[in-house]
Amino acid sequence: MNLRKALKSGRLYFDGGYGTCFQARGLSSGELPELWNLTRPQEVVALHQEYLGAGCHILTANTFGANRLKFPGNGAFSLKEIITAAIQNAQTAIAQSGRRDCFVALDIGPCGRLLSPMGDLPFEEAVSLFGEVVRYGIDAGADLVLIETMNDSYETKAAVLAAKENSAVPIFVTNAYEESGKLMTGASPEAMVALLEGLQVDALGVNCSFGPEGLLPIVERYLRVSSTPVIVNPNAGLPTVVNGKTTFSADPDSFAASVQKIATMGAAILGGCCGTTPAHIRKVCEQTADIPYRYPTPKNRTVVSSYTHAVCFEQKPLLIGERINPTGKPTLKAALRENNISYVLEEGLAQTEAGAHLLDVNVGLPEIDEPTLLPQCVKALQTVTDLPLQIDSSDPKAMENALRIYNGKPLINSVNGKDEVLDAILPLAAKYGGAVIVLTLDKTGIPDTVDGRMAIVDKVLARGAAYGLQPKDFIIDPLALTVSADTAAPSITLECLRQLTARGLKTSLGVSNISFGLPERALLNTAFFTMAMENGLSAAIMNPKSRQMLGAYKAFCALSGLDAQCEDYIAFATPTATTQSAPEAKVELPPMEQLKRCVTKGLTEQAAVVAEQLLQSEEPFSVINAGIIPALDEIGTAFEQKKAFLPQLLLSAEAAKSAFSVISQKLSASGIVREKKYKIVLATVQGDIHDIGKNIVRALLENYDYDVIDLGKDVPPETVVEAVRQSGAPLVGLSALMTTTVPAMEKTVALLHENGIPCRVVVGGAVLNREYAESIGADFYAKDAMETVRYAETLLKES
Amino acid sequence: MIQLIHADGADLPLVQKEIFRYLGYGSQTPTDTEILKRTEECTETLRQALSCKACFDRFPLTFTENGVTVGDLHLPSMDLKRHLRGCGSAYLMTATLGYEVDRILGRYSLLSPVHAVIAQAVGAAAIEAFCDRLCRQFADIEQKKLRSRFSAGYGDLPLDTQPALLGLLDAYRKIGVTLTEGLMMIPTKSVSAIVGIEN
Numbered sequence: 001m002n003l004r005k006a007l008k009s010g011r012l013y014f015d016g017g018y019g020t021c022f023q024a025r026g027l028s029s030g031e032l033p034e035l036w037n038l039t040r041p042q043e044v045v046a047l048h049q050e051y052l053g054a055g056c057h058i059l060t061a062n063t064f065g066a067n068r069l070k071f072p073g074n075g076a077f078s079l080k081e082i083i084t085a086a087i088q089n090a091q092t093a094i095a096q097s098g099r100r101d102c103f104v105a106l107d108i109g110p111c112g113r114l115l116s117p118m119g120d121l122p123f124e125e126a127v128s129l130f131g132e133v134v135r136y137g138i139d140a141g142a143d144l145v146l147i148e149t150m151n152d153s154y155e156t157k158a159a160v161l162a163a164k165e166n167s168a169v170p171i172f173v174t175n176a177y178e179e180s181g182k183l184m185t186g187a188s189p190e191a192m193v194a195l196l197e198g199l200q201v202d203a204l205g206v207n208c209s210f211g212p213e214g215l216l217p218i219v220e221r222y223l224r225v226s227s228t229p230v231i232v233n234p235n236a237g238l239p240t241v242v243n244g245k246t247t248f249s250a251d252p253d254s255f256a257a258s259v260q261k262i263a264t265m266g267a268a269i270l271g272g273c274c275g276t277t278p279a280h281i282r283k284v285c286e287q288t289a290d291i292p293y294r295y296p297t298p299k300n301r302t303v304v305s306s307y308t309h310a311v312c313f314e315q316k317p318l319l320i321g322e323r324i325n326p327t328g329k330p331t332l333k334a335a336l337r338e339n340n341i342s343y344v345l346e347e348g349l350a351q352t353e354a355g356a357h358l359l360d361v362n363v364g365l366p367e368i369d370e371p372t373l374l375p376q377c378v379k380a381l382q383t384v385t386d387l388p389l390q391i392d393s394s395d396p397k398a399m400e401n402a403l404r405i406y407n408g409k410p411l412i413n414s415v416n417g418k419d420e421v422l423d424a425i426l427p428l429a430a431k432y433g434g435a436v437i438v439l440t441l442d443k444t445g446i447p448d449t450v451d452g453r454m455a456i457v458d459k460v461l462a463r464g465a466a467y468g469l470q471p472k473d474f475i476i477d478p479l480a481l482t483v484s485a486d487t488a489a490p491s492i493t494l495e496c497l498r499q500l501t502a503r504g505l506k507t508s509l510g511v512s513n514i515s516f517g518l519p520e521r522a523l524l525n526t527a528f529f530t531m532a533m534e535n536g537l538s539a540a541i542m543n544p545k546s547r548q549m550l551g552a553y554k555a556f557c558a559l560s561g562l563d564a565q566c567e568d569y570i571a572f573a574t575p576t577a578t579t580q581s582a583p584e585a586k587v588e589l590p591p592m593e594q595l596k597r598c599v600t601k602g603l604t605e606q607a608a609v610v611a612e613q614l615l616q617s618e619e620p621f622s623v624i625n626a627g628i629i630p631a632l633d634e635i636g637t638a639f640e641q642k643k644a645f646l647p648q649l650l651l652s653a654e655a656a657k658s659a660f661s662v663i664s665q666k667l668s669a670s671g672i673v674r675e676k677k678y679k680i681v682l683a684t685v686q687g688d689i690h691d692i693g694k695n696i697v698r699a700l701l702e703n704y705d706y707d708v709i710d711l712g713k714d715v716p717p718e719t720v721v722e723a724v725r726q727s728g729a730p731l732v733g734l735s736a737l738m739t740t741t742v743p744a745m746e747k748t749v750a751l752l753h754e755n756g757i758p759c760r761v762v763v764g765g766a767v768l769n770r771e772y773a774e775s776i777g778a779d780f781y782a783k784d785a786m787e788t789v790r791y792a793e794t795l796l797k798e799s
Numbered sequence: 800m801i802q803l804i805h806a807d808g809a810d811l812p813l814v815q816k817e818i819f820r821y822l823g824y825g826s827q828t829p830t831d832t833e834i835l836k837r838t839e840e841c842t843e844t845l846r847q848a849l850s851c852k853a854c855f856d857r858f859p860l861t862f863t864e865n866g867v868t869v870g871d872l873h874l875p876s877m878d879l880k881r882h883l884r885g886c887g888s889a890y891l892m893t894a895t896l897g898y899e900v901d902r903i904l905g906r907y908s909l910l911s912p913v914h915a916v917i918a919q920a921v922g923a924a925a926i927e928a929f930c931d932r933l934c935r936q937f938a939d940i941e942q943k944k945l946r947s948r949f950s951a952g953y954g955d956l957p958l959d960t961q962p963a964l965l966g967l968l969d970a971y972r973k974i975g976v977t978l979t980e981g982l983m984m985i986p987t988k989s990v991s992a993i994v995g996i997e998n
Contacts, residue, residue, distance in 0.1 A: 030871065030966070112971055113979075118901055118986075120979040151975060179805065180850070184975040185898050238803075345909055384906045602833050602913075645823045647834050650913040687981040692908050692915050699912045740958060740981040 003103050003144055003170050004202060006057070007229055007268070011293045014058045014105075014233050014271025015051035016281045020248075022047070034066045037085040038077050044086070048093030050278040055285030056271065057102050059093065060146060061086040063137065064109040067129050080136045087140035105146035105172065106137030108159055115154045117383055118185065120689055120714060123158055123405055130162035137167075144170040148233070149208050149273075151176045151184035153195060153307050154407045160199045161404070164431065172269075174207035174231050177218050186308045186386075189221040191408065194305035197228055198409035198433020200468055205231030208273040210238055211250055212258035219262055225310075227299045229268035232259070236275030248275030256283035263288040268296065302472045302506045302538075304358065304388040304435050305408040311357055311388050313435075313475065313506040316562045318358060318539040319553065320390055320411075320508065321351035324377075325362040336363055336373065344377050345384045352385040354544040358411060359385065361402075362392035370398040378402045390437070390541075396424040403432040410434045414477065417442030417456035422463050430467035437508060438476045440496070446479055448486075450495045453478055457500070475506045475538065482516040483524065490514060490528060494535045501536030508539040511549075526552040533560075592618075592627050595659065599631035602651025604658045611659040620663045620672075628656050632703060636786050646696070649786070653699045660703070676707035677796055679729035681759075683720050684713035685748055688741040693764060697733060697785045704789050717748040724757050731795060733788060734778075736765040746776035753777060762791055801856045801968055804933065808849030808896070811928050813842050813921060821920035834917075841907075841918040850897030851929045852974040855937075856967070859888045860995070869993060872963055878954030879993070882946060886995035890937050890945075893970040894930050895989035896922060904987065922988040930990050941996050948992035958982050964991055 006012060022033050025043055036044055048059050063086045071079045083106070090104040111129060113121040134145060145163040150156040156173060163171045173196050175183055182188055187195075189206075196204040205222060209215055212234040222230045237249030250258070259270055270288060272280050302313040311318065324347050326333045335343035348359055361381060363373050374393055381389060390411035391402045403410060414437035415425045429436050438460045440446065440453035447453050461471050478496030481489040493509070500507050509532055515524035526548050529540060533556045542549050550572065556562075558569035589597065591614050598607035614623050635652040638644035667674055682698055684691040691713035698708050709727055711719060724732055732752065736745045742765075749761050763778040764787075773781035782788040818838060819828055829835065858870035860883060866875040867883055869891060883889060900922055907915040930948060938945050951961040961982050968991075970976040976989045984991070 110971070112977065114977050114985050117905070118898060119977065120981070120983075120985075149972075178850075186902075342909065349906075349910065380909070383902070384909060601831070645829070646916055647822055647829070647837070647913055648831060650916060651831075651833055651837075654911070654913055687979065689979060689983065689985075690987065692904075692912075692919060695908050695915065696912050738958075738981050738983055739952075740983075744981075 001101055006101070006103075007170075007203065008295055011263070011288065011291075012058060012269045013056040013281065013285055014231070014269060015048070015054075015056045015060055016272030016276030016278065017235070017274045018047065018060065018062055018064070020275050021277060032065065032070065034062055034064070034071070034082050034086065035075075035077070037062050037082055037089055041085065041089050044089045045093045045096075047278075048090050049097060051281060052093060052097045052099060052102060054278040054282035056281055058105050058144070058146075058269075058271070059090040059102065060105050060107045061090045061137070061142065063087075063107045063133070064148075065112070067108075067111050067133050069111050069113060069129065079132070083133060083136040084140040087137060087142050091141060103143040104141070105144050106134065106142035108133055108145065108147045108163075109149050110151065110155060115152065115158065116714070117379065117689075120687065123154070126155060126158035127162045127165075130159045131166045134163050134166040138169065142169065144172055144202075147171065147173045149174070149176045151178075153183060153185060153187040153192060156192070157195060157199070157407065160196070160201060161432075164199070170202035172203045172231060173201050174205045174233055176208040177206060177210075177215070179210060179214070181218055181221075182308075187305075188309050189218050190225050190303075190310035190312075191305040191308060193222060193226045193228075194303045194310040194409045195433065197226070198305075200430065200433070201228065203229040203231050203269055205233070205267070205269070207231070207233035208235050211235060212255060212262060213237075213250075216258070216261065216265075219265060219267060223266045223296070225299055225301060225303075227296055227301075229296060230266070231269040231271075232262050232267045233271040233273045234259070234276075235273040236280060250275075250280075252277070252279040252283040255280045256287045259284045260287045260291070263291045266294055266296065268293070300472050300504070302435055302475065303409070304390075304411045306386050306388045307382065307407040308386040310409075313538045316557060317533050317537055317553070319356045319544050319550075320539055320541045321348075321354070321356035321359045321387075321544050322510070322541045323347050323351055323543060323545070324360060324381075325392065326365050327362075333365060336365055336368060339373070341377060341380050345380055348381045348385050351544050352387055355550065356387060356544040358388050358390050358539075360390040360392050360413060360541060362413075364393055364395065364398075370395050371401050374398040375401040375405050378406055382407055391434075396428070399425065400428050400432075403428055403434060406432075411437065411475070413437045414439050415460060416440070417459055422460065426464055426467045426469065429464075429469060429473070436464070436469070436474050438474050440476065440478050446481065448492065450492055450499065453492075453496050454499060457505070471505060475508050476500050477508050477510070480509050480511060480513045480528065480532075482518075483514055484517045490531070494531060497532060497535040497537055506538040507536065508541060509537055510541045512542065522546070522548045525549060529553070530556050592623075595623070595627040596631040596634070599628055599652050599655045599659065600635050602648060602655050604651075604655045607655040608658040608662050611662045615663065615666050620667050623663055624660075624674075628659055632656055636789065639784075639786050646784075650696060650699060653703050656703045657699075674705070677705050677792075678731070679707045679709060679727045680731045680733060680792065681709045681711065681720065681723050681727060681729045682733045683711040683715040683723075683735075683748075685734055685736045685741055686714055686716045686744040688736050688738060688744070689713050690737040691735070693737070693766075693785075694733070694735040697735070697764070697788050700785045700789050701792065704792070706792060717744070717751040720748050721751050721755055721757065724752065724759050725755070730759050730799075731792060732759050732761045734761060734763045736763070737767065739767050742767060742772070742776065745778075749777040760795060762788055764788065801854050801973060803973055804851075804853045804855075805974075806851045808846065808851040808925065808929065811846070811849065811851065811925055811932070813846065813924055813928065817924040817927070818842070818917070818920045821923045822917065837913060838917050838921070841914055841921050844903060845900060845918055845921045845925065848897070848899035848903050849925065850899060851894070852897060853892060853894035853929070853933055854968045854970055854973040855890050855892040855933070857888055857890055857996075858967075860886055870967060872960075872967060874956060874960055874993075876954065876956035879949055879956050882949050882954075883993070883995040885997055886946060887998050888996050890994040890996065891964065891967060891991075892930075892933060892948075892994060893965060893968050893974065893976050893989065893991040894926065894933060895974055895976050895984075895986050896926055896929070898975065898986050900925075900988050901986045926988045926990055930992070934994055937994060937996070944997040946995035946997065948990070948994055950990065950992045961991065964993075
């Protein structure tokens, strides 16, 4: 019997708990249950048989923790032997039962380590270790892959990709929720449904968590948004101790009573988890047999997600921040060329705070390695903002790399009517998930009629169907062309919006193209934006930091019944009390002294203002040398003498930075480049993910005019060597926090020496001291960030 | 029987004096309004993000020649043995502030060193306050005096006992606390410890 067909025709039942049942049969605490597949197969087969007797259709093979992290191959049995035996035990039980409506699930639980960037397990390593499990399971004849108890969306995605890449069998996924209604790492039920439907799994749902009754609200949320069959495998409530024995609060009767509600609500696949027994499953099967089965109805939701939440394209238009795009932005261009991601992160954060719902990410520049940089930026942005991202690239390789490592279901920008684009991008959308923006143009250009553009839409939708993509997975951009070139252009675009909306399709536009080449562009942009929204626009790619555009949006929402009590509009239009602190600087101080005081006191905003004033009478370099540098030295010395503390030192660094940026603007306006002293490579060593110390050192070094190449955290020795070789930096700074990562630091120093690279190495970190630093071959141990600066200065004097 | 505690931390005492102590101020309090303002900001942001969770269990202790056995787990450490002298049993505990706190620390670390440093200190004060509260609960249950918390990596208790200690409490599955290859705890604001119960 075919599982996908079975799923369409009636309710299926999973089995219940294994670990807890094995414990009742003598599994000792600390003993790995997966070993029983080979050491006590008769017990495993017997329990499978009991579950079949209770009425279940899907047996979960005893492979929950079987992966190479837990079974590295140094025990009595190999991973392959364990998985093969587990599948065979389930197959044996089915064969002995004589039933023909049963299936064996290869069971995959969390691998036990957390993925980078929150943890240190690289995404690809997770995909690879799950892939190995899938291959063994499929070779042994598993009928489906069950990915379960996952409490992290990113690990869930890695496991699903591994299943997709190594098998063609159905994929079922269940996640374990906390009482807050989120996964441990933050994803909501709606976000998980978006991610998993994007990945085109066959069934999805919840397991374990906190008993069937407590899961009801989460199940309800799943059923409301999911077009895919929903699985509910709860545990038998929370464990309690009665007379020294662990029992679960839900007995078979009360468990089945709750599951009955879940069946009535519409869950398609039912079963149990920890603490449930064949008796629980028997009751569930009995008590839900008469509840009519409904295959889920299509929900027709156009949705994207991040690692925390889903964003649905509905009646209220969405704002897509356009600022992370180097076109026409020289500062961003320069930052990207220097591999300076902080600029991208700041732009991402600013747009998030301005109220964008999604962020577009484009780093396409001719001389840039986009397939490397785009995923790097996407990953970094996902550490500073929880907004879903719109991945924007014309390079399919860059697109694939970014879609792969994105944590959630992204928006893909974009496809059009060209065959080669569709052939390259649609398979990626099907594999990795993603809603797709469709530009209504093809190899002949942009049609100048509504019908011409709609024909492209029809073509793309038809091609998408072949990849399992539905119309709801596409967002059509009918293209806004500049009105100065053709005054009929806006009406064509607006008519397209009307027709697309009437067809139930979602739309987006890059609004500001409309005004290209005309003065006072904001006037046209805001008017067109309002007209487009009135004609059904679902999302605009715009600058959320523009008050006019945001104003048009807020006003439209208020006037269209999309803003209850006009609350949003009022909040937007009411001036907030400025948070600017009262001017502290004494007016009678001479301006240079005022600047010094701003820097030593860490008054960031005032430092910029005073620097600006000073530049009207003073040379830029004299502001630096007579104002900022002496102030930095003063606070640095106070810090060394323990008269000032780290927060003050950093606050001064921040104030200095704001003054520097004013001066740099002035300098670059007159074509002068402020020369840096020399290059310094910084890295937190491999295996170490605590980089705050290194970041502090970087902030100070930059203030002292060093050209810092920051390699980040968890950096392999080879990467450090390569960076030093390429840059010719005379100084390398390495940090390590733990005794366990100091060997990686030693290895990095050794590799630099082996390669005969003529650089000095300064090291720092909580567990180091002077002797330890010497013993691993470092040139200098710096106890804090100021000492690193001082050491860098001495090298300057030597040279 | 492993027990669980989960609280949002809204009422966790985050004492400024403690935060400044972690920032290196000793017993001084900064007078700088800017520092005070940012400390309040970080405290508020972190408090919103707290998801305080703990799992713990009570184990009998047996003393061996070179250490202590907690339940079935032998810990080779003379320092721990000395620390637990006079105790018949002990609580093994793991506590964490959760992942959202790490997200905020990571965000600050990339964007603002000042906030990063202050937030680290707030986090340190918060996890200690949470552990203190937990230990007071143990003392209430036991109606006995407890020893101070002792963790892997203290004295001669090797850091590589950490996986087994977390394993005994099923800490990853129960409260999401895990280790990196280098044995760092994730979420970073987490504590695992042995707390002796005096006879």
